[in-house]
Amino acid sequence: MLSVTILGNNSAVPAFNRHPTSQVVTHDGQNYLIDCGEGTQIQMIKYKIRRSKISHIFISHLHGDHYFGLVGLLNTFNLLSHTQELHVHGPAALQSIIDLQLGVADIVMCYKLHFHVLSGYAILVDDDKITIRCFATAHRIECYGFSFEEKAGKRKLLIDKVRKLKIPVSFYGSLQNGLDYITSRGRKISNESVTAPPGPGKKYAYCADTRYHEEMIQHIYGFDTIYHETTYLDNLREKAFNRFHSTTKQAAEIARKAMVGRLLIGHFSSKYSTLEAFEQETRSVFQNTDIANEGTTYEV
Amino acid sequence: MLSVTILGNNSAVPAFNRHPTSQVVTHDGQNYLIDCGEGTQIQMIKYKIRRSKISHIFISHLHGDHYFGLVGLLNTFNLLSHTQELHVHGPAALQSIIDLQLGVADIVMCYKLHFHVLSGYAILVDDDKITIRCFATAHRIECYGFSFEEKAGKRKLLIDKVRKLKIPVSFYGSLQNGLDYITSRGRKISNESVTAPPGPGKKYAYCADTRYHEEMIQHIYGFDTIYHETTYLDNLREKAFNRFHSTTKQAAEIARKAMVGRLLIGHFSSKYSTLEAFEQETRSVFQNTDIANEGTTYEV
Numbered sequence: 001m002l003s004v005t006i007l008g009n010n011s012a013v014p015a016f017n018r019h020p021t022s023q024v025v026t027h028d029g030q031n032y033l034i035d036c037g038e039g040t041q042i043q044m045i046k047y048k049i050r051r052s053k054i055s056h057i058f059i060s061h062l063h064g065d066h067y068f069g070l071v072g073l074l075n076t077f078n079l080l081s082h083t084q085e086l087h088v089h090g091p092a093a094l095q096s097i098i099d100l101q102l103g104v105a106d107i108v109m110c111y112k113l114h115f116h117v118l119s120g121y122a123i124l125v126d127d128d129k130i131t132i133r134c135f136a137t138a139h140r141i142e143c144y145g146f147s148f149e150e151k152a153g154k155r156k157l158l159i160d161k162v163r164k165l166k167i168p169v170s171f172y173g174s175l176q177n178g179l180d181y182i183t184s185r186g187r188k189i190s191n192e193s194v195t196a197p198p199g200p201g202k203k204y205a206y207c208a209d210t211r212y213h214e215e216m217i218q219h220i221y222g223f224d225t226i227y228h229e230t231t232y233l234d235n236l237r238e239k240a241f242n243r244f245h246s247t248t249k250q251a252a253e254i255a256r257k258a259m260v261g262r263l264l265i266g267h268f269s270s271k272y273s274t275l276e277a278f279e280q281e282t283r284s285v286f287q288n289t290d291i292a293n294e295g296t297t298y299e300v
Numbered sequence: 301m302l303s304v305t306i307l308g309n310n311s312a313v314p315a316f317n318r319h320p321t322s323q324v325v326t327h328d329g330q331n332y333l334i335d336c337g338e339g340t341q342i343q344m345i346k347y348k349i350r351r352s353k354i355s356h357i358f359i360s361h362l363h364g365d366h367y368f369g370l371v372g373l374l375n376t377f378n379l380l381s382h383t384q385e386l387h388v389h390g391p392a393a394l395q396s397i398i399d400l401q402l403g404v405a406d407i408v409m410c411y412k413l414h415f416h417v418l419s420g421y422a423i424l425v426d427d428d429k430i431t432i433r434c435f436a437t438a439h440r441i442e443c444y445g446f447s448f449e450e451k452a453g454k455r456k457l458l459i460d461k462v463r464k465l466k467i468p469v470s471f472y473g474s475l476q477n478g479l480d481y482i483t484s485r486g487r488k489i490s491n492e493s494v495t496a497p498p499g500p501g502k503k504y505a506y507c508a509d510t511r512y513h514e515e516m517i518q519h520i521y522g523f524d525t526i527y528h529e530t531t532y533l534d535n536l537r538e539k540a541f542n543r544f545h546s547t548t549k550q551a552a553e554i555a556r557k558a559m560v561g562r563l564l565i566g567h568f569s570s571k572y573s574t575l576e577a578f579e580q581e582t583r584s585v586f587q588n589t590d591i592a593n594e595g596t597t598y599e600v
Contacts, residue, residue: 013376014342020372038372039339042314062404068372072320072338072364076313079570093404100400104362104393106441141406270379 002202002300006292007043009266012065020065033057040069059090060208061143071101085112092117135219137210140244145208150201204300212250217258225300229267252285266292302502302600306592307343312365315570320365333357340369359390360508361443371401385412435519437510440544445508450501504600512550517558525600529567552585566592
């Protein structure tokens with residue numbers, strides 16, 4: 001299962017008990033952390049996110065509300081004697097910031113930290129379970145979104161047929177992996193006759209901070225779920241443009257044109273004490289929209 | 301009135317709803333922020349600390365749990381269109397960190413930020429209300445405590461005498477400032493005959509992160525209240541020494557030898573889920589001890 005848990009859904013200034021940006025994508029026992037605003041490690045404790053399952057951290061851009069919790073988290077891993085290797089993906093200058101802050105604190109890390117510079121449209125992770133890519137958004141400074149594409153899973157057992165043919169339970173895993181079964185009498189039972197093809201892998205994208213930017217549609221087309229910022233309600237289009245952010249209806253328009261299944265919205269300006277209007281406005285253009293609530297896990 | 305409000309009383313790893321170090325000293329309408337661990341600005345909102353009243357921020361040392369909330373706070377001041385000048389006092393490398401983080405975010409500050417490098421035993425602020433000094437502690441990296449000495453206040457009116465002599469209310473302020481009063485008939489009423497001397501100014505010291513360090517006693521001798529770290533219970537003296545921290549009884553010993561009025565303890569290791577033993581052990585050496593509870597304001 002591919003899912004995303006929201007840790008922070010607010011823009012730069014914390015307000016109304018909303019926190020700066022962070023979310024955790026979970027797949028097959030791994031946690032992938034996207035952005036790490038101030039207080040993220042405290043939100044992780046609150047929402048019981050397993051820090052030990054984090055192997056990759058992705059930082060979209062170097063505005064503080066997206067990364068000021070990062071070095072504290074790296075330091076916490078160290079204090080907790082983390083041993084797993086950790087991969088941090090971010091804009092180039094982030095490495096200098098990490099090195100400077102660990103350096104002045106005279107910290108020697110007890111685990112291996114790999115830093116990967118984000119650039120263009122690129123594959124960041126590609127294993128037998130998932131493909132993770134970055135893509136550029138249109139923000140005031142260099143900024144990236146991230147897409148998560150689950151690899152197709154295993155074949156599905158047609159359990160009635162499998163049982164009728166008395167195939168041993170110990171062979172079920174092989175059937176799911178596509179193998180045929182040969183009975184003790186030498187009869188071949190073809191895999192296709194007792195299994196169905198796997199469903200398509202799920203796809204999730206985090207579209208980071210951005211102006212209305214149609215160029216990103218190609219990278220998220222047909223995705224099951226996307227998260228797109230809606231810093232402002234739609235009456236503030238000019239302000240959104242000037243500050244390189246998006247409004248409700250702009251996010252909805254991207255979701256509509258990209259033919260995605262569901263839209264999660266967040267990165268709300270601290271000027272708004274309540275969020276009902278965000279949901280209403282966005283749904284008026286793209287019905288299947290939800291507020292990305294902190295502490296909530298959304299199945300993709 | 302001189303007081304201190306605790307925003308964070310834990311050591312590096314946030315735990316058990318305790319936060320990294322930060323506290324606010326309030327005097328005569330000004331807030332002086334000491335240390336600014338991750339999440340400090342969120343704690344400020346929770347405990348209704350007026351950000352607009354902060355003119356000086358003091359950072360004891362560059363371990364992240366004492367400053368990772370700083371640049372976020374500086375940025376928030378900017379986003380809130382703060383106009384008041386702000387003074388940040390810290391170890392030299394902090395300026396590079398601030399400059400780097402504001403630089404990569406392409407942020408132009410709307411207020412004037414003055415950076416002051418801490419060094420040795422020095423006066424940081426000295427006006428007609430208060431004197432603030434830094435002094436060195438014994439930590440793994442360069443680290444400073446801060447002392448706050450309220451200037452003696454105004455003379456106290458002996459109100460019965462003042463009224464009996466029919467001195468006009470409009471002259472009360474001048475009497476408090478030490479002036480004599482001349483009646484309309486030319487008779488002089490000496491200030492000493494209608495006022496009493498001001499009480500002594502209150503004194504508070506924040507002793508930062510430190511090993512047991514008797515050299516600091518000279519800087520806090522006879523203070524009304526001090527805050528001294530107790531990262532560990534007293535059975536972990538060796539660990540405390542190796543990590544440049546103090547135990548309960550070591551903090552109490554400093555308070556006892558410095559003849560202070562009250563001891564506040566904090567910077568508790570995340571290994572302790574409860575704090576009762578800290579209070580008990582410290583009180584066994586220095587009775588007038590209190591746990592520095594987050595969200596609590598202590599009058600000095």
